[in-house]
Amino acid sequence: MYLLGERILPGESKTIEVEIAKLHTMNKLKVPIFIERSKIDGPTVLFSACLHGDEINGTEIIRQLIRRKINKPKRGTIICIPIINIFGFINQTREFPDKRDLNRVFPGSKTGSLASRFAHFLVSEIIPNIDYAVDFHAGGASRFNASQIRIVPNNPELKKLASVFNAPFTLFSKNIPGSFRNACTKLGVKMLLFEGGKSLDLNDSITIEGINGVKRFLYHLDMLNPKKETTTATEKTIYIEKSNWVRANFSGMFHGLIKVGSFVNKGDVLAIISDPYGKVEHKLKAPNDGYIINVNDAPIVYQGDAVFHITTHLES
Structure with a gap:
């Protein structure tokens, strides 16, 4: 196979x-791309992270895939890009310099x-060479995502692939125009988007x-690789429709009073919002039964801030 003008034997x-x-x-400024090709033909899989430069937990996941040689395939080819947005990673910011x-x-x-130029590079040089992909993300700002596939x-x-990956939750969500996932879908790549943890944070359980x-x-x-053992999850992924x-x-x-991933009942107190003077406390209650798949870790919030993401409809 050829990738970026180089032959991979x-x-x-x-x-x-x-x-x-x-x-x-x-x-x-260079982006390292790690390629492992088996002697036996098979699919090509991409593992990518840090599309947003401050979402570093995905980088840690891919680092460990490489470190533990999980990226050396029994057959086919595995491509790892631990840091896509190298600019953001260096500056610890979400965006590109523009x-x-x-x-x-x-x-x-x-x-x-x-x-836009770098997106074009990925679409023209990388995506056409792959069959499957898992792209790793984390919650933005101070919001912590439970491990989930989208x-x-x-x-x-x-x-089927989501059930195989078997994260605690699988969320059905439409492709966003202009997204990496949308571009991969249009080019026939079967992509899972992993969300877990929060920006500028490493969490062992998410990893x-x-x-x-x-x-x-x-x-x-x-x-x-036959030298690597799989781990069977104790519970099946929960599919979230809304x-x-x-x-x-x-x-x-x-x-905040509720741990991410918890199931709550309508009326349960999710958090207390207080003034800084010990005079006023307000209870924030669950509007419905559901799982909490995202929590806000910010110490201070403003009225209207998104603080908990709760499921409203699960797949029956």
């Missing part, structure tokens, strides 16, 4: 450093903004969920 390991741009200091969200500019343009509704093949899911995913494709945000009813100091 059967049984070969190769790291290709792609120069995507130069800093204003004229230093070259202030654009890389996950909203696909398929990009060869002559567009910096983010797939488009009414796609039996993706649903373990991601690694175990990858191993089950590769085992299903008959690609997992969910809503619970928003802060007052501004103040935020005292």
Whole structure:
């Protein structure tokens, strides 16, 4: 196979450093792409992370895949890109230097903004070479996501792959125009989007969920290195058809009472919002029965801020 103009021979390991741009200091900025090809033909799988530069838990998951040699396939080829948005990773920010969200500019343009040019590079040079992909994300700002896979509704093949990955939750969500997932779908790549943890944070439980899911995913494709054992999940993934945000009813100091992933009943107290002077406390209650799949870890909130993501309809 050929990737980025280089030939990858059967049984070969190769790291290709792609120069995507130069800093204003004229230093070259390169994105390392790790490729492991088996001697036996098979599918090509991409594991990518840090599309948003501050979502670093996915980078840790892929780092461990490489470190533990889980990325060395029994058959086929595994491509790992631990950091897509190297600019954001260096600056610990979500966006590219042009202030654009890389996950909203696909398929990009060869002559567009910096983010658009890099999106175009991924669409033209990487995506056409892959069959399956898992893209790792985390919650934005101070919001912590329970481990979950997101797939488009009414796609039996993706649903099967989600059940194989078996994160605690699987959320049906439509592709967002301009997103990496949408671009992959249009080019025939079967992608799972993993969400877990929050920005600028490493969480061991999220990392373990991601690694175990990858191993089950590769085992299903008959690609997992026989030296690596899979881990069977104790419970099956919960499919979520609809969910809503619970928003802060007052501004103040935020005292969350519910752990992410918990099931709550309508009327349960989710949090207390207080003034800073010990005079006023307001209870924030669950509007319905459901699982809490995202919690806000911010110490201070304003009225209307999204603070809990709760399921409203599960697949029966």
